[in-house]
Amino acid sequence: MxxxxxxxxxxxxTSLRLGPGIVFPTRMTAVDISGDLLLYSPLKIxxxxxxxxxxxxxxxxIIAPNDHHHLFVGSAAEAFPEAEVWxxxxxxxxxxxVDFDGSLSELAASPPAAxxxxxxxxxLQGTRFWHEFVFHVIPGDTLVCADFVFNIQSPPNLVTxxxxxLVGGRAKLAQTRTERWIMVRDRAAFAESVxxxxxxxxxxxxxxxxxxxxxxxxxxxxxxxxxTFKGNEHLLETDA
Numbered sequence: 001m002x003x004x005x006x007x008x009x010x011x012x013x014t015s016l017r018l019g020p021g022i023v024f025p026t027r028m029t030a031v032d033i034s035g036d037l038l039l040y041s042p043l044k045i046x047x048x049x050x051x052x053x054x055x056x057x058x059x060x061x062i063i064a065p066n067d068h069h070h071l072f073v074g075s076a077a078e079a080f081p082e083a084e085v086w087x088x089x090x091x092x093x094x095x096x097x098v099d100f101d102g103s104l105s106e107l108a109a110s111p112p113a114a115x116x117x118x119x120x121x122x123x124l125q126g127t128r129f130w131h132e133f134v135f136h137v138i139p140g141d142t143l144v145c146a147d148f149v150f151n152i153q154s155p156p157n158l159v160t161x162x163x164x165x166l167v168g169g170r171a172k173l174a175q176t177r178t179e180r181w182i183m184v185r186d187r188a189a190f191a192e193s194v195x196x197x198x199x200x201x202x203x204x205x206x207x208x209x210x211x212x213x214x215x216x217x218x219x220x221x222x223x224x225x226x227x228t229f230k231g232n233e234h235l236l237e238t239d240a
């Protein structure tokens with residue numbers, strides 16, 4: 001079921017089994033751009049969800065925002081064949097049966113004119129096995145991301161709770177140890193990207209996994225990303 005988050009933002013949620021006993025709450029975000037919809041990290045599109053989306057407008061863009069959030073891009077493309085499909089190179093490689101219109105790097109370099117007052121798109125630089133793109137939804141100052149941060153306050157079972165504890169992401173807004181130790185290969189480049197995200201000063205954070213942060217998102221994100229700036233403190237000088 002699609003739920004309204006803000007005047008131009010909607011979300012649908014499900015539970016996704018990632019391994020033996022590991023279940024993550026997972027969210028798709030839909031952005032309304034003057035009656036045209038963008039789907040960020042789509043879920044499987046069943047009849048009810050398709051009807052809900054069509055009641056809002058035409059789905060114009062389907063986004064696979066990183067190398068891992070691609071599982072249901074094919075389902076979305078089948079439900080909305082008129083939509084453009086964009087993703088990372090890794091997502092496209094993992095979905096050879098889906099006809100992608102291009103890479104998110106290309107889209108970030110030349111975004112649609114219709115987005116100019118609604119959306120800004122940014123690539124997280126300096127990563128490996130990840131390559132995430134995040135959005136700033138300008139009306140309402142909302143950060144929309146996939147795995148950039150997690151906020152699973154109530155893990156659905158003990159196995160999931162243990163895994164989240166192991167990676168430092170249980171019951172709090174967090175960037176996991178997996179991100180920090182493995183998936184970030186160039187901290188300075190990553191810090192530059194995070195600095196640009198912080199410059200948006202987003203109050204709301206909508207992530208793929210966990211509870212939405214409705215207020216105080218900017219301050220909380222500064223705290224969560226503080227590790228990034230060790231040795232790169234100058235990148236925060238303009239973000240006081």
